[in-house]
Amino acid sequence: SAPILSVRDLRTSFFGQRGEVQAVRGVSFDVHPGEILGIVGESGSGKSITCMSILRLLKASGRIMGGEAHFDGQDLMALDQDDLRDIRGNKIGMIFQDPMTSLNPTLTVGEQVIETILRHRKVTRAQARARAIELFELVRIPSAAERLKSYPHEFSGGMRQRVMIAIALSCDPKLLIADEPTTALDVTIQRQILLLLKDLQKRLGMAVILITHDLGVIAEVTDRIVVMYGGLVMETGPVRDLFATPKHPYTRGLLASVPDLRDDTHRRLTPIPGSPPDMAHPPAGCPFTPRCPHAMHQCAAALPPLFGEGQGARCWLHHPEAPKVTGLNEVAA
Numbered sequence: 001s002a003p004i005l006s007v008r009d010l011r012t013s014f015f016g017q018r019g020e021v022q023a024v025r026g027v028s029f030d031v032h033p034g035e036i037l038g039i040v041g042e043s044g045s046g047k048s049i050t051c052m053s054i055l056r057l058l059k060a061s062g063r064i065m066g067g068e069a070h071f072d073g074q075d076l077m078a079l080d081q082d083d084l085r086d087i088r089g090n091k092i093g094m095i096f097q098d099p100m101t102s103l104n105p106t107l108t109v110g111e112q113v114i115e116t117i118l119r120h121r122k123v124t125r126a127q128a129r130a131r132a133i134e135l136f137e138l139v140r141i142p143s144a145a146e147r148l149k150s151y152p153h154e155f156s157g158g159m160r161q162r163v164m165i166a167i168a169l170s171c172d173p174k175l176l177i178a179d180e181p182t183t184a185l186d187v188t189i190q191r192q193i194l195l196l197l198k199d200l201q202k203r204l205g206m207a208v209i210l211i212t213h214d215l216g217v218i219a220e221v222t223d224r225i226v227v228m229y230g231g232l233v234m235e236t237g238p239v240r241d242l243f244a245t246p247k248h249p250y251t252r253g254l255l256a257s258v259p260d261l262r263d264d265t266h267r268r269l270t271p272i273p274g275s276p277p278d279m280a281h282p283p284a285g286c287p288f289t290p291r292c293p294h295a296m297h298q299c300a301a302a303l304p305p306l307f308g309e310g311q312g313a314r315c316w317l318h319h320p321e322a323p324k325v326t327g328l329n330e331v332a333a
């Protein structure tokens, strides 16, 4: 099927005291109807900025330097702010890490859901209220009608995130963008929210982009994964292939730092040593070079392309003529 969202060579920079900071350096991916795409990377990898660029929600210091984003037949880069506002919260729903900052503490959650529905749909207040109850039931908030009267602080973190999901779903979006939706929650609640998202995605047939720094969190719920580092896509492919045979040294590093929950005695937690590149001075070559155990001479000199179809990896090791014994060509990192 044709993608619902298609992003090509997206470039975004921020301009400030440090000059130009290249946060996104040419990102391409597709999201198909009814699939969950995971975008994974450490903080600062450009994953949130990518989605904020697509929605044209950048801070004043941010500028889209190039690229394209097509959503449901529309060119997002060409739309004016009115049309964009209509798409955001109508055709594209959004949820963020901290529901407390998105909810108004002085209004009941019911009023906030009802207001959102009335803003986007020509319905009566009573119809909007009935829809709000339906939505609370959909996200499995117990005693839905009763809980509409509660204020945000009367909910637990997990329940607040369910309210945010209900608001995001209120206008039947074709795409839901969830940016670290479970990061502030404890592990059991994280899993419940992710399984809820998966279930909703199946039942409503929408597409979902799930942004996270934690590869372990999304293994169970995503269909495909995009791994970002230094503003670039480093590896992309079906989640099963990525976990079974990660091709990129950075993906392997991320996988090694996923705790093995089945085995308490040997929790594998090996964070990748070193820090991400300074995007005010992006390296000419592979941005992972200083941290990569397989770095070769050419790695620092030239940026590798994405090698491979289906499962692609931006790494010189996958060049057809790369030395089979990479150790021969290693440089001191």
Ligand code: SF4
Pocket (backbone or CB within 6 Å): 248, 249, 250, 286, 287, 288, 289, 290, 292, 293, 294, 295, 296, 299, 304, 314, 315, 316, 317
């Ligand atoms: Fe490592 Fe080189 Fe591959 Fe970059 S291109 S990940 S430095 S081997």
Ligand code: MG
Pocket (backbone or CB within 6 Å): 047, 048, 179, 180
């Ligand atoms: Mg972020």
